[in-house]
Amino acid sequence: MWKWLVKVARFVCSRCRLTVSLLPQFVLPYRHRLVDAVDRYFRAGHEARVEMSDGDLLRRYWRQWVSHVGSLQRDTAWPAERPLAREPIGYWEQMAKAAGNMQAVQKKLTGRFGVSLLRRYACHRKPERVIC
Numbered sequence: 001m002w003k004w005l006v007k008v009a010r011f012v013c014s015r016c017r018l019t020v021s022l023l024p025q026f027v028l029p030y031r032h033r034l035v036d037a038v039d040r041y042f043r044a045g046h047e048a049r050v051e052m053s054d055g056d057l058l059r060r061y062w063r064q065w066v067s068h069v070g071s072l073q074r075d076t077a078w079p080a081e082r083p084l085a086r087e088p089i090g091y092w093e094q095m096a097k098a099a100g101n102m103q104a105v106q107k108k109l110t111g112r113f114g115v116s117l118l119r120r121y122a123c124h125r126k127p128e129r130v131i132c
């Protein structure tokens with residue numbers, strides 16, 4: 001298994017001391033697997049999933065995805081293609097097709113909608129008020 005060290009650019013506002021981290025689009029926040037690894041697992045059939053060495057972790061990610069799909073569709077109404085797929089893997093593939101790949105999906109979700117692929121984090125929300 002590959003081990004990666006990802007350097008994350010962090011910026012601190014000199015006026016309000018708010019810290020902002022800039023993650024590359026191939027990284028999921030607070031996750032130990034890259035977007036492409038999650039994508040491979042999600043698209044794999046049952047037998048291939050069982051063979052994957054980090055299947056337990058990725059199976060947990062799958063369950064988080066399944067529980068996140070409804071709110072993601074409700075909150076973003078993205079992509080514009082209709083109808084939005086009802087099955088979690090169908091929606092995953094629909095988003096990948098719309099954006100080109102899952103890294104582009106992750107970038108779009110966080111940048112445009114303030115939500116990540118597997119969960120909404122407080123850190124992706126824009127501040128309710130501008131402090132400075």
Ligand SMILES: [Zn+2]
Nearest residue numbers: 013015016132
């Ligand atoms: Zn500031």
